[in-house]
Amino acid sequence: MSTTTSKKLNVKTGMDTESIKADILSHLRYSLATDIETANKKEFYKSVVLSVMDRLHDSWLNTQKEYREKKTKKIYYISMEFLIGRLLDNALVNLNLEQEFRDACKDLGYDYEEIRDIENDAALGNGGLGRLAACFLDSMATLGLAGFGYGIKYDYGIFKQKIHDGYQIERPDDWLRFGTPWATTRPSVMYPVRFYGRSVPYTDEDGHLRFKWENTQHVYALANDIPMPGFRNGVVNNLRLWKATSPKSLDLTSFNQGEYINAVRDIELHENISRVLYPNDKIFVGQELRLKQEYFLVSSTLQDILREYKQQHDDLRDLPKYVAIQCNDTHPNLAVPDLMRILMDEEGFDWETSWDITVKTLSYTNHTVLPEALEKWPVSMLRNLLPRHLQIIYEINKRFINKVHEHFGDDVNRVRRMSIISEGEQPSVQMANLGIVGTHKVNGVAALHTDLIKKTIFRDFFEMYPERFTNKTNGITPRRWLKQCNKPLADLITSEIGDSWITHLSDLRKLDDKVNDKKFMKKYSDIKQQNKERLAAYVKENYGFELNTKAIFDIQIKRIHEYKRQLMLAIYAAAQYNYIKANPDAPVVPRTIIFAGKAAPGYAMAKMFIKLINSISDKINNDPDMEGKLQCFFLDNYSVTLAEQLIPAADVSEQISTAGMEASGTGNMKFALNGAVTIGTLDGANVEIKEEVGDENIIIFGLTVEGVEELRRSGYSSWEYYNADKALKQVIDQIRDGFFEPDHPSLFHTITNSLLDGNDYFLVLADYPAYAEAQKEVDALYSKPDEWFKVALYNTARVGKFSSDRTISDYATDIWGCEDQLNKGREYQGS
Ligand code: 475
Missing domain, CATH: 3.40.50.2000 (Glycogen Phosphorylase B;)
Known part of the structure; x- marks a missing residue:
């Protein structure tokens, strides 16, 4: 029996043109229920990708196994955007199978370029920030780092632009209309993400004041994994994209009351969280749905990271030793209060211990100095949506302001500038300030830009925490x-x-x-x-x-x-x-x-x-x-x-x-x-x-x-x-x-x-x-x-x-x- 299995495995993972052809034909028949005579180009494309996936799966599994066995430090890159584009060429280049697949397509009557062009871009980003995240995934895998991307599987990526009479027209980017063969849905990896409710105080067995987040509503985050192969090194890392789905037990009472249609409509509402990428590049639009998306990403990702961590380690105080979390801009910075909440409310640590773990684990990248891009969430919105987090943010701020006083004396203006909560007509949470206070490193993306943030928008913070600021000039794969x-x-x-x-x-x-x-x-x-x-x-x-x-x-x-x-x-x-x-x-x-x-x-x-x-x-x-x-x-x-x-x-x-x-x-x-x-x-x-x-x-x-x-x-x-x-x-x-x-x-x-x-x-x-x-x-x-x-x-040679x-x-x-x-x-x- 084991011989048949291994025989089958060999066929599946053969790296020669003949076995690739066999697999394409086999996928046409057994995965797509068609055959080479009747398949159309899309179906052929799909079987090609499935055949590539077959050749990634062993390395994918082996890589994860090796990380587990060696207790490798894991790097989590959290980003609202991954502008990965098409994946076929990239996978074949990194697997060193371009020629074989080209030949296989040709032998089966298709032109490789034509097949490649069937693929829709995964356009899950606006511009530089999202493309950088994609280049980083390629480099992390190529350098053999245990680096994982975490993002959202938007049903609609950046809009399609048409030009009518010289004007831009936006059309929805329905990139998943026929699904994508690159993503593996993992029903076993699903987490509830909670919203609303209230924070309730209580006294624990040791007489300490603690808080519970109660009466929440929740949606589920379902994992969809896309393999990220390194360049010819056998490493395959993972990009995990969360899709929002509704809880199974959705409001059963309404069924009894005959409100079946309403219940189904609610499913739609829950799923809206991962419906569409916000198409704003460097303009902050304070919409509640966007805030929900950000917390949806942070909450599901932290749950996943900690579940994985606990399978291999037993003391959360070692988290910074085995885990580093990079926030791509301020969009995932709710990770600061959420990690605090988990460590205190769910794991029972005190404030100081939780804070130490949080700051040492997290870091944040700034991508722009334009003031209109800086995220400032209204306190009123957070109070409604994430009451426990707001409470934690207030406490972080209180303790931080005390430090500012210690450091600078009574400098009212400075305190106002540095406060995480800005007061005024509409008090709001300054996500950049939260990121600087709650992480151990903040980086700029080029030397000039890093100097600028130190001198301008983050000057006060630089004077207080000079060692936190660092430059990491961007790169491309x-x-x-x-x-x-x-x-x-x-x-x-x-x-x-x-x-x-x-x-x-x-x-x-x-x-x-x-x-x-x-x-x-x-x-x-x-x-x-x-x-x-x-x-x-x-x-x-x-x-x-x-x-x-x-x-x-x-x-x-x-x-x-x-x-x-x-x-x-x-x-x-x-x-x-x-x-x-x-x-x-x-x-x-x-x-x-x-x-x-x-x-x-x-x-x-x-x-x-x-x-x-x-x-x-x-x-x-x-x-x-x-x-x-x-x-x-x-x-x-x-x-x-x-x-x-x-x-x-x-x-x-x-x-x-x-x-x-x-x-x-x-x-x-x-x-x-x-x-x-x-x-x-x-x-x-x-x-x-x-x-x-x-x-x-x-x-x-x-x-x-x-x-x-x-x-x-x-x-x-x-x-x-x-x-x-x-x-x-x-x-x-x-x-x-x-x-x-x-x-x-x-x-x-x-x-x-x-x-x-x-x-x-x-x-x-x-x-x-x-x-x-x-x-x-x-x-x-x-x-x-x-x-x-x-x-x-000289340009080619010197960059x-x-x-x-x-x-x-x-x-x-x-x-x-x-x-x-x-x-x-x-x-x-x-x-
Ligand atoms: C910079 N996007 C480039 C690139 O570091 C830089 C902001 C808010 C909401 C949605 N998207 C954004 C950006 O801020 C962004 O893309 N910034 C860009 O990041 C990578 O090379 O100069 O403009």
């Missing part, structure tokens, strides 16, 4: 962002310097020497051209628009936000248009400007930017005088998958935020790695990219953080800049007077008013002249292709620092205390 998305370049690099770069990205430095190797440089530049042509083919097929592949591909892709200043590139496009119209015979370096990005549905200004970009694009693209010289194009529905096509095709990377506002940026890193030249401000990680690639290999312009401060202090007037720059004035007048929208000439007044009468908070006009000059530098450099591609190659493997090693060492696990016996030895 080289597997997805080079090996997968730019195969031709990855292959060229590997053929020159070997493939150690895949897990040791700094080895790309070896490419530095190739700048004078003509043959290599020809191949390097040919690949860029090939990638541009591939993108052009995609755009032609999907939009019927023909990109000029001889032009500079100048790309800005990211969320639409005033601080990111898409408007500045749009103004530049219009100014180029005017220049070419006025100088029809002057030589110009041809340019194709490409935008993509979503605007939060409630962010009117950002949506207006999209319309403006589309109006300017129409003007440019429909004018025969622009032919061969200038194009402008907005691609709809920006996504991880679209980024994977755009980034390898970019010549120029636009990273032009107002200095001090972009915490790090990670797109900047992806572009540089793929050989695009950055035009950017000294903001976020651009500063560190400049340090790495060298001043000559990046085009920096505009105000610095200090310059911005100085200009504001001395009294900025956007009108002066408007009047001083003719080309700029002309474009702003055109936007204001309806040149780009003749049928509705006042359409863009909100934009021009904010620039002029509103005094241009984001300093677009202040930076524009320097930006236009920098764009001339781009033209000049691009006109000398040999020079250009040297600069491009090794920005591998998320480095970032994760830094977290492991300075925050999580698990540096001993890094790469332990799992070093990748080459294929």
